[in-house]
Amino acid sequence: MKRFLKTSLVLTLLVVCRNTHAFPTVKVDTLIDFNASDSLALKKELELMDVLLSNPKFWLQIKKAHFFCSAQRTYHSKRKRHSIYPKLKKDKHSYTSQEIHDLLWFGQDEIGSPNDQVINLKLRAKDYPKNKNGSQTHGSTNSGTLIISSDRKTRIHSKIKGKYAAHLLHEYMHVLGFKHKSNSPSINKKKCGGIDVPLRIQKIAEEIFKHM
Numbered sequence: 001m002k003r004f005l006k007t008s009l010v011l012t013l014l015v016v017c018r019n020t021h022a023f024p025t026v027k028v029d030t031l032i033d034f035n036a037s038d039s040l041a042l043k044k045e046l047e048l049m050d051v052l053l054s055n056p057k058f059w060l061q062i063k064k065a066h067f068f069c070s071a072q073r074t075y076h077s078k079r080k081r082h083s084i085y086p087k088l089k090k091d092k093h094s095y096t097s098q099e100i101h102d103l104l105w106f107g108q109d110e111i112g113s114p115n116d117q118v119i120n121l122k123l124r125a126k127d128y129p130k131n132k133n134g135s136q137t138h139g140s141t142n143s144g145t146l147i148i149s150s151d152r153k154t155r156i157h158s159k160i161k162g163k164y165a166a167h168l169l170h171e172y173m174h175v176l177g178f179k180h181k182s183n184s185p186s187i188n189k190k191k192c193g194g195i196d197v198p199l200r201i202q203k204i205a206e207e208i209f210k211h212m
């Protein structure tokens with residue numbers, strides 16, 4: 001009996017320890033227009049993202065970062081009435097870096113189960129034509145369907161290791177509701193006074209990928 005108690009105590013402790021160290025994981029829920037070579041590129045980038053998500057440095061840097069325009073969790077208020085996800089009120093709360101960290105850490109998207117510590121992704125591969133002003137769109141997130149579209153050439157098949165994974169984390173911050181003040185990065189930065197939530201998360205990820 002004593003030995004049984006001892007064994008179950010050790011097992012309980014092991015479970016507790018594992019849970020405190022469990023890092024979030026990433027799961028692809030939907031894939032649209034991915035050909036074989038797109039899927040291969042995605043697989044490699046998701047492996048990198050898994051390594052990033054289990055790196056304590058990534059999480060610490062988010063907690064220490066300064067986010068501009070953090071009172072911009074308003075993306076879901078753009079939704080049409082018939083959208084598959086409910087239209088939400090504009091959330092003008094100023095999110096602290098700890099709160100932003102927690103949204104990402106707990107995978108608080110509306111896909112899958114809530115608070116599941118899973119970063120659920122719905123992905124589309126796309127070939128964006130050049131914009132009229134000569135600029136290139138790299139990706140976007142649909143607020144109604146939460147599908148992330150990414151450009152094949154500049155993101156999915158980028159030669160820079162982790163570029164697509166960092167971009168997916170940027171778009172995931174839109175899935176969580178954070179919206180840019182402007183789609184032009186320079187105007188956005190000016191209006192916010194600094195780097196906003198999706199861009200800061202992307203930059204933190206890119207910096208860590210550089211040293212991997």
Ligand SMILES: [Zn+2]
Binds near residue numbers: 170171198
């Ligand atoms: Zn964005």
